[in-house]
Amino acid sequence: MRGGTVAVVGGSIAGCAFATAAARAGAGEVVVLERTRGRLEDRGVGLCIHDERAGELRASGALPEGIAAHRLERRRWVVRDAAAEGGRVIWEQTFPFHSYHWGLLWRGLRESVPDSVVYRQGEAVTGVAAIATGSAGAGVRHADAEVRAAGAEVRLAGAVVRPAGAEVRLAGGSVERYDLVIGADGYRSVVREAVCPESRPHYAGYVCWRGNFDAARLAELGGGVDPVPDAVTTVCFSGGTCVIYRIPGPDGPRVNWVLYAPPPRDGGLRFDDPTSFPPGGLTPELAGHLRALLDREFPAYWGRALALTDPADTFVQPIYDLESPRTAAGRLLLAGDAASVVRPHNTSGAAKALQDATALADGWRRCDSFEELVLGYEDARGPAGRELVALARRLGRAQVEQTPVWADMDGRGMEAWWQGQLAGAPGIGGRAMAP
Numbered sequence: 001m002r003g004g005t006v007a008v009v010g011g012s013i014a015g016c017a018f019a020t021a022a023a024r025a026g027a028g029e030v031v032v033l034e035r036t037r038g039r040l041e042d043r044g045v046g047l048c049i050h051d052e053r054a055g056e057l058r059a060s061g062a063l064p065e066g067i068a069a070h071r072l073e074r075r076r077w078v079v080r081d082a083a084a085e086g087g088r089v090i091w092e093q094t095f096p097f098h099s100y101h102w103g104l105l106w107r108g109l110r111e112s113v114p115d116s117v118v119y120r121q122g123e124a125v126t127g128v129a130a131i132a133t134g135s136a137g138a139g140v141r142h143a144d145a146e147v148r149a150a151g152a153e154v155r156l157a158g159a160v161v162r163p164a165g166a167e168v169r170l171a172g173g174s175v176e177r178y179d180l181v182i183g184a185d186g187y188r189s190v191v192r193e194a195v196c197p198e199s200r201p202h203y204a205g206y207v208c209w210r211g212n213f214d215a216a217r218l219a220e221l222g223g224g225v226d227p228v229p230d231a232v233t234t235v236c237f238s239g240g241t242c243v244i245y246r247i248p249g250p251d252g253p254r255v256n257w258v259l260y261a262p263p264p265r266d267g268g269l270r271f272d273d274p275t276s277f278p279p280g281g282l283t284p285e286l287a288g289h290l291r292a293l294l295d296r297e298f299p300a301y302w303g304r305a306l307a308l309t310d311p312a313d314t315f316v317q318p319i320y321d322l323e324s325p326r327t328a329a330g331r332l333l334l335a336g337d338a339a340s341v342v343r344p345h346n347t348s349g350a351a352k353a354l355q356d357a358t359a360l361a362d363g364w365r366r367c368d369s370f371e372e373l374v375l376g377y378e379d380a381r382g383p384a385g386r387e388l389v390a391l392a393r394r395l396g397r398a399q400v401e402q403t404p405v406w407a408d409m410d411g412r413g414m415e416a417w418w419q420g421q422l423a424g425a426p427g428i429g430g431r432a433m434a435p
């Protein structure tokens with residue numbers, strides 16, 4: 001298929017990858033609509049991509065070469081122990097991942113977007129609607145339940161109509177029309193509202209505190225602990241876990257950490273809806289709760305290490321998940337976190353977003369029409385997203401909601417506990433795409 005106009009709503013990891021995929025595959029005009037006005041690079045946090053997924057994504061062209069990454073090889077699960085500053089290691093597993101700095105990964109993807117793509121910042125999309133052509137030939141605008149199946153023909157008020165495009169409404173009031181609209185607008189997606197309005201992010205019952213600091217500062221801690229650069233440390237405590245690993249940074253290596261635990265009960269905070277607590281707000285209650293948790297539960301070394309984090313580099317984010325029943329409708333497609341919100345324990349979000357973009361590019365090259373493209377995308381990516389959500393839910397339950405008595409666990413017990421979470425899945429970090 002060649003030609004056609006495409007709008008990508010959101011210009012983050014998924015948005016850049018989809019814009020590149022559509023332009024390279026032959027779309028005539030590709031526009032990215034990103035609401036952020038300032039620098040996106042500054043959102044910097046760490047994330048990891050499984051080595052096998054990264055290899056596949058580099059081969060497909062979705063992951064550009066040359067983006068800074070830090071090699072990780074193993075993951076050590078540790079518990080507080082009076083006899084060991086750095087904690088007692090209860091299990092070590094292989095961890096074939098590379099870690100990335102969000103800003104550097106985004107910059108690499110952004111620089112790969114072909115010049116033909118128009119990337120517009122400061123463009124907030126307030127709504128989208130699919131457009132269908134009725135049997136009488138008249139244009140019919142719709143966003144109702146009857147036309148949400150991703151088929152070529154759909155029924156609207158009893159008449160057969162064909163998807164004919166989609167409209168995007170911008171905050172300034174203007175309306176733009178495209179042949180295909182891709183929702184790469186994250187976990188609070190506006191495009192998802194039109195594709196499956198019944199789907200709502202579900203609060204997992206806990207939050208993550210996350211932060212990062214200059215890795216050189218570890219030297220200040222002294223002591224006999226050797227924080228091996230290629231190891232991820234997972235600190236285990238009753239009611240949560242904290243994952244700590246190195247990432248590359250714009251000014252040298254950094255230590256990135258993500259601590260999952262329930263928020264304080266009496267903080268008066270509401271997380272039942274994603275709009276009730278925007279990511280980022282570190283209230284005095286949440287800062288105090290974190291400090292107490294580090295003192296009470298952490299091996300001394302790791303408690304002191306996390307305390308090196310500048311408060312300005314410490315964030316809180318409620319954990320949600322969302323399993324959407326469909327990832328496409330008419331001429332609307334969902335990508336990355338807009339399509340499925342996966343709890344971060346699965347370390348798969350960035351890889352999944354890039355795989356979604358690969359599926360679009362493959363489909364575009366194979367298909368003769370947008371209808372075929374949309375149906376093929378749904379078949380390829382819908383089940384993959386739902387599988388990731390289910391796996392990450394099991395990981396979250398085991399690692400935060402129903403933690404074992406860690407101090408009683410040994411290597412064999414941990415291995416069995418881990419396999420129980422995988423429940424037959426080959427591992428975390430996402431699966432290879434079907435050929």
Ligand SMILES: Cc1cc2nc3c(=O)[nH]c(=O)nc-3n(C[C@H](O)[C@H](O)[C@H](O)COP(=O)(O)OP(=O)(O)OC[C@H]3O[C@@H](n4cnc5c(N)ncnc54)[C@H](O)[C@@H]3O)c2cc1C
Nearest residue numbers: 010012013014035047048125185186336337347348349350
């Ligand atoms: C704590 C944490 C740890 C994680 N760790 C990992 C990991 O180890 N490995 C991994 O692979 N993934 C990880 N992830 C997930 C990963 O960051 C995302 O899954 C991935 O970046 C895909 O994001 P996205 O581009 O789909 O959405 P987002 O990054 O959320 O981007 C959405 C974009 O759309 C824009 N936007 C939103 N609404 C509108 C609108 N109405 N109009 C215009 N623009 C709009 C936003 O400004 C934003 O730029 C982690 C996530 C978290 C929170």
